[in-house]
Structures are given as structure tokens and as C-alpha cells.
Amino acid sequence: MKFPINSQLFDKVGMSASAACAIHCALLPIVLTLLPIVGLEFLANPMIELxxxxxSLALACIALSSAYQKHRRVLPFVILMLGFCFIALxxxxxxxxxYLIPLGGLLIAIAHFINLKLTKSCSHHIQP
Incomplete structure (x- = not known):
């Protein structure tokens, strides 16, 4: 039995994860010195970032690929890849x-947002 993938749920979770990543990366340099005092030094671990x-990559692949079958637009993929390129750079x-890593996380969240909007705008054309 094949279960349908709810790409809207994955987009919402992906947006949240990407936004959390962007916030984490933007604030980490500022609060890095305070983390040991508060007991949150584990947030500076490279494994947390990885x-x-x-x-984010897994959620994006699931959400965007399943939604692509509905809306057939490549814009979310382009923005997503740009976001991961910024993170890599x-x-x-x-x-x-x-600067680049938070921007990349923000672009990934924007890709999910656009994907969600495209999916919602064409959902009335899809017959279950």
C-alpha cells in the first residue's frame, strides 16, 4: 500500500527547520561566549550544524519532489539549491x-514557502 506524501506538512516542517538553522547560524557568533554559562555549549558543536x-536537505527533497508532481514549477528547486550553495560557500x-550560512538557511525556508504557496494554488485542479 502506497501512502501519499503530504508535501505541505513537509514544507511547514522544512520552513521551521530552515528558519531555525538560519537563526542558529546568525546568532551563534554573537552568543557563543554565553553558551557555556547558560549550559548550551552543545549548540556550538559542528555535528549539530551538520x-x-x-x-533541511532531507525535508526539502521530500517536500519539493512530491509537490513538483502537482505544480510542475522549478523555482523552489532553484532557490533551494542556491540556499545550499550559500551554506557550502x-x-x-x-x-x-x-553572512552566507544564515542567508542560505533563509533561502531554503523561502523555497519551502514558495513550494507551499504553489501547491496550495494548484490543489483545486488535482483529483484524488
């Missing part, structure tokens, strides 16, 4: 890391 990236270019 986990957020992998989670942020890890490669030391001085721009605090």
Missing part, C-alpha cells in the same frame, strides 16, 4: 561564514 543541514570562505 544535523540541521542534513535534516559559507563553510569554505572563512570571513563570510556569518
Amino acid at each position: 544535523s540541521m543541514i542534513v535534516l 559559507g563553510h569554505l570562505i572563512e570571513g563570510l561564514e556569518s
Whole structure:
């Protein structure tokens, strides 16, 4: 039995995860010195960041690929790939890391938002 994938749910979760990633990356340099005092030093762990990236990528692949069957638009994929490119560049270019990585997370959240809007706008044309 094949279960239908609810791409709207994955888009909402993906937007939340991407936005959390962007906020995490934007605020981490500012509050890095306070983390040990508050007991949140685990947030500075590179594995947390990698986990957020992998989670965002997995959610995005599921949401965008299943929604593409409905709306047939590539714009969410383009914005998503641009977001992951910014994240990759942020890890490669030391001085721009605090700008590029949050921007990448924001672009991923925007890709989910656009995908969600496109899916909702064409859902009345789809027969179950």
C-alpha cells in the first residue's frame, strides 16, 4: 500500500527547520561566549550544524519532489539549491561564514514557502 506524501506538512516542517538553522547560524557568533554559562555549549558543536543541514536537505527533497508532481514549477528547486550553495560557500570562505550560512538557511525556508504557496494554488485542479 502506497501512502501519499503530504508535501505541505513537509514544507511547514522544512520552513521551521530552515528558519531555525538560519537563526542558529546568525546568532551563534554573537552568543557563543554565553553558551557555556547558560549550559548550551552543545549548540556550538559542528555535528549539530551538520544535523540541521542534513535534516533541511532531507525535508526539502521530500517536500519539493512530491509537490513538483502537482505544480510542475522549478523555482523552489532553484532557490533551494542556491540556499545550499550559500551554506557550502559559507563553510569554505572563512570571513563570510556569518553572512552566507544564515542567508542560505533563509533561502531554503523561502523555497519551502514558495513550494507551499504553489501547491496550495494548484490543489483545486488535482483529483484524488
